[in-house]
Amino acid sequence: MSRLEVERLSVSFGGVRAVRDLSFSVAEGEILGLIGPNGAGKTTVFNLVTGFVRPASGAIRLDGRPLVGLKPHAVARHGLARTFQIVKPFPRLSVRENVTLAAFLRHPARRDAEAHADAVLERVGLAHRVTVAAGQLTLLDQKRLEVARALATGPRILLLDEPMGGLTPAEVGLASDLVAGIRDGGVTIVLVEHVMKAIMRISDRVLVMNQGEKIAEGPPSRVVEEPAVLAAYFGKRRVA
Amino acid sequence: MNIQTFVQSLVSGALTGSLYAMIGVGLTVVFGVMRIINLAHGEMVMLGMFGAYWGQSLWRLDPFLSLLLWAPLMFGAGMAIHRFLLRRVVPGGELNTLLYTAGLSLLVANVALLVWSGDYRTITLSYGAEPIRPLGIAIAVPLLVAFVLALVITTALWTFLMRTDLGRAIRATSQNAEAAILMGVDVERVAVVTFGLGTALAAAAGVLLAPSLYLYPTVGELLIVKCFVIVVLGGLGSVPGAIAGGVLLGVVESLGAVYVSSTYKDGIGFLLFLGVLLYRPSGIFGVGRS
Amino acid sequence: MRRAAPWVAAIAAALLVPFAGPGSFVLHVLILVLMWTTLGAAWNVLGGLAGQVSFGHAALVGVGAYTTMILYLKLGIAPWWGMLAGGAAAALVSLPIGLLCFRLRGPYFSLATLAVAEIVRLVALNFESLTNGPVGFLITALPPLHLGGWAVNWESKTPFYVAAVLLAAAALVSTDWVKGSRLGAYLVAIREDEDAAEAVGIDTVRVKVITLAHSAFLAGLGGGFYAFYFRYVDPDAVCNIGLSMEMVFIAMVGGLGTVGGPLVGATFLTAVAEVVRGQLGLGHLVFYGLSMMLVIRFMPEGIWGRVHRLLTRPRGAAADVALGG
Numbered sequence: 001m002s003r004l005e006v007e008r009l010s011v012s013f014g015g016v017r018a019v020r021d022l023s024f025s026v027a028e029g030e031i032l033g034l035i036g037p038n039g040a041g042k043t044t045v046f047n048l049v050t051g052f053v054r055p056a057s058g059a060i061r062l063d064g065r066p067l068v069g070l071k072p073h074a075v076a077r078h079g080l081a082r083t084f085q086i087v088k089p090f091p092r093l094s095v096r097e098n099v100t101l102a103a104f105l106r107h108p109a110r111r112d113a114e115a116h117a118d119a120v121l122e123r124v125g126l127a128h129r130v131t132v133a134a135g136q137l138t139l140l141d142q143k144r145l146e147v148a149r150a151l152a153t154g155p156r157i158l159l160l161d162e163p164m165g166g167l168t169p170a171e172v173g174l175a176s177d178l179v180a181g182i183r184d185g186g187v188t189i190v191l192v193e194h195v196m197k198a199i200m201r202i203s204d205r206v207l208v209m210n211q212g213e214k215i216a217e218g219p220p221s222r223v224v225e226e227p228a229v230l231a232a233y234f235g236k237r238r239v240a
Numbered sequence: 241m242n243i244q245t246f247v248q249s250l251v252s253g254a255l256t257g258s259l260y261a262m263i264g265v266g267l268t269v270v271f272g273v274m275r276i277i278n279l280a281h282g283e284m285v286m287l288g289m290f291g292a293y294w295g296q297s298l299w300r301l302d303p304f305l306s307l308l309l310w311a312p313l314m315f316g317a318g319m320a321i322h323r324f325l326l327r328r329v330v331p332g333g334e335l336n337t338l339l340y341t342a343g344l345s346l347l348v349a350n351v352a353l354l355v356w357s358g359d360y361r362t363i364t365l366s367y368g369a370e371p372i373r374p375l376g377i378a379i380a381v382p383l384l385v386a387f388v389l390a391l392v393i394t395t396a397l398w399t400f401l402m403r404t405d406l407g408r409a410i411r412a413t414s415q416n417a418e419a420a421i422l423m424g425v426d427v428e429r430v431a432v433v434t435f436g437l438g439t440a441l442a443a444a445a446g447v448l449l450a451p452s453l454y455l456y457p458t459v460g461e462l463l464i465v466k467c468f469v470i471v472v473l474g475g476l477g478s479v480p481g482a483i484a485g486g487v488l489l490g491v492v493e494s495l496g497a498v499y500v501s502s503t504y505k506d507g508i509g510f511l512l513f514l515g516v517l518l519y520r521p522s523g524i525f526g527v528g529r530s
Numbered sequence: 531m532r533r534a535a536p537w538v539a540a541i542a543a544a545l546l547v548p549f550a551g552p553g554s555f556v557l558h559v560l561i562l563v564l565m566w567t568t569l570g571a572a573w574n575v576l577g578g579l580a581g582q583v584s585f586g587h588a589a590l591v592g593v594g595a596y597t598t599m600i601l602y603l604k605l606g607i608a609p610w611w612g613m614l615a616g617g618a619a620a621a622l623v624s625l626p627i628g629l630l631c632f633r634l635r636g637p638y639f640s641l642a643t644l645a646v647a648e649i650v651r652l653v654a655l656n657f658e659s660l661t662n663g664p665v666g667f668l669i670t671a672l673p674p675l676h677l678g679g680w681a682v683n684w685e686s687k688t689p690f691y692v693a694a695v696l697l698a699a700a701a702l703v704s705t706d707w708v709k710g711s712r713l714g715a716y717l718v719a720i721r722e723d724e725d726a727a728e729a730v731g732i733d734t735v736r737v738k739v740i741t742l743a744h745s746a747f748l749a750g751l752g753g754g755f756y757a758f759y760f761r762y763v764d765p766d767a768v769c770n771i772g773l774s775m776e777m778v779f780i781a782m783v784g785g786l787g788t789v790g791g792p793l794v795g796a797t798f799l800t801a802v803a804e805v806v807r808g809q810l811g812l813g814h815l816v817f818y819g820l821s822m823m824l825v826i827r828f829m830p831e832g833i834w835g836r837v838h839r840l841l842t843r844p845r846g847a848a849a850d851v852a853l854g855g
């Protein structure tokens with residue numbers, strides 16, 4: 001059964017169709033990679049699915065429950081969490097406090113929330129930095145924190161917006177392992193990423209967008225050979 | 241309904257509106273570039289008004305002519321305020337900056353109150369005591385002169401923004417500061433100049449308004465609120481929006497005073513303001529950013 | 531309740547002050563400090579804890595003051611009950627305001643509150659059948675009150691002082707309580723980054739509306755007290771931008787989002803007002819403006835915030851902005 005279903009989703013900003021008639025689904029336990037050139041509409045898809053932007057038309061369902069019209073906090077409560085491309089830590093709060101805030105969603109008592117936060121931080125490899133102010137972390141650690149905070153809300157599906165952007169190759173390796181580990185822990189994942197090597201390695205399936213539309217979908221190895229994808233990435237060469 | 245009255249209030253509304261527009265443009269340019277809502281903007285207008293007043297009463301300087309003195313002076317003052325005061329506060333965040341300009345506004349208004357007392361003053365011109373009456377519509381001469389000058393200044397500003405490198409840099413920074421930095425725009429310099437420009441515009445509008453309004457040190461409080469209405473109507477950060485918003489507010493106030501009631505005319509402006517903020521946060525013309 | 535003992539001790543000590551036989555001028559100054567503390571704390575709950583800068587809080591003070599006046603002068607309900615009703619009325623009025631204005635963020639929110647306050651002021655000025663318009667209300671005599679067989683003497687400052695202590699205590703204790711609660715943690719999240727707060731499941735609008743209601747209740751109480759103590763209310767006294775700015779000033783100078791900040795800010799404000807106005811004959815607002823600028827530039831955490839930091843944490847340790855602790 002598919003965990004997340006998106007059906008004919010469209011939205012425009014000031015006359016520009018940012019996302020056009022987009023449909024896809026994500027199976028339980030899958031890692032779906034969402035790729036495409038800059039401005040293809042990938043982040044907009046995340047904003048639509050998580051309730052930050054309301055679609056002009058189309059449907060979004062999480063385990064069969066409609067999500068369109070819900071505010072982001074309600075979407076999170078339903079079990080769909082996200083990270084932001086440009087990390088948004090609560091900069092003056094400590095790492096533990098950042099994650100505790102997210103843990104409150106499923107653990108109303110402070111003590112439980114803190115315990116849960118510590119467990120999540122352990123899992124993403126931030127256990128040694130819990131008392132540091134989030135604003136003082138390195139970029140890699142801020143990305144980890146972003147993931148930890150999303151995880152602490154107890155999601156069934158996690159939307160990661162460029163978790164590897166700006167990381168060194170060695171760090172990308174660490175981040176890939178982390179993402180794979182989260183999936184193995186039972187969380188379905190949708191991943192927007194520009195680091196092609198990483199996305200090709202860890203995705204079960206990729207969906208390619210260009211100018212708001214889906215232009216290809218399938219296993220990574222097959223999708224990269226599709227002419228439409230090559231055209232979108234490498235040039236204006238018309239493909240018959 | 242009397243068509244004469246209608247046209248009359250339309251015309252005087254539009255004339256006043258052109259001056260509102262100038263004040264609004266100053267605020268909106270600064271907001272566009274620096275993301276600062278300068279709460280002391282009204283005090284800059286007030287200083288312009290008093291400049292015109294003292295120019296006339298101390299040196300017998302024609303109020304409109306004194307524009308040539310006060311506008312450059314306030315441009316320099318604005319740059320200094322940015323360079324020595326605001327620049328050090330802006331990194332502290334939007335909230336702190338907003339409150340800082342609130343403090344500046346209190347300070348300037350109340351120093352003026354100490355120095356000049358709270359008396360209401362007026363400027364009397366040696367000319368134009370009688371309104372001119374084209375087509376039977378009375379137009380106050382000071383307001384007409386101010387309108388023409390406002391038109392000239394606004395056109396000059398527009399040309400500057402569209403045609404010069406510095407103007408383009410200002411627009412670029414306003415549209416996307418990060419991209420502007422990447423394109424090699426010296427954002428610090430742009431910010432300083434922009435703040436000077438905003439201050440000069442406010443003061444110039446003050447000079448032009450002075451012969452038509454009562455002047456007193458806390459007049460800025462009233463003007464800043466109008467100014468918010470204007471820039472929000474037009475969309476924060478948009479220059480054409482502020483011009484349209486200014487004229488619109490002038491007309492709405494003037495018509496409202498005739499057809500609704502003078503006590504609630506300010507209320508109309510605010511209701512319009514709230515409505516636009518809530519339903520069209522990018523301004524009624526849809527040109528600003530939310 | 532965390533740290534209940536220090537609060538009980540502080541309130542008890544404050545209530546003992548009249549027994550030391552201070553003059554009525556001293557009591558008057560203390561009453562002013564406590565009233566401003568209440569008002570500053572009211573603003574601080576929303577502006578300091580949640581980072582939502584309102585420039586229109588005077589409207590809520592006005593609602594409280596007018597409610598107290600109208601209930602007493604038109605319906606004969608004693609002002610001490612009127613104060614509570616004033617708080618409740620302000621909280622009630624704040625709900626639609628919040629639902630409306632909280633659709634906006636940052637400076638847009640601030641501008642909207644300014645507009646709402648101006649509308650409230652215009653209503654107070656022009657809705658004469660309810661508010662008496664620009665003339666306002668004057669209480670000529672307070673109703674008799676007997677507490678345990680004692681007739682309260684309204685010519686003495688003491689009963690007002692006691693009321694002011696209780697009000698300020700309510701404001702500060704409730705701030706402290708919120709800061710320590712889950713709600714307080716949510717407010718910090720909203721202040722730091724609203725999108726991120728939504729993303730982790732915080733219903734930001736609801737949290738902000740609740741906090742505004744809390745803030746409005748305190749502002750309304752303060753307004754009611756103003757009416758009760760000064761016995762006079764008109765639109766200029768309680769609905770102007772200046773009053774809104776004074777509330778901002780107190781919270782800012784004392785220390786945004788700190789519990790004790792408003793007390794420090796109010797003390798500073800009252801002292802400046804008395805000394806500057808009385809001794810130097812200068813406009814006290816000049817000093818408000820100047821000190822706001824200086825504080826933001828050199829001490830953005832405010833006086834209380836700075837002192838608190840120096841006392842509780844060694845320099846350079848991790849930030850711990852008020853989650854729990």
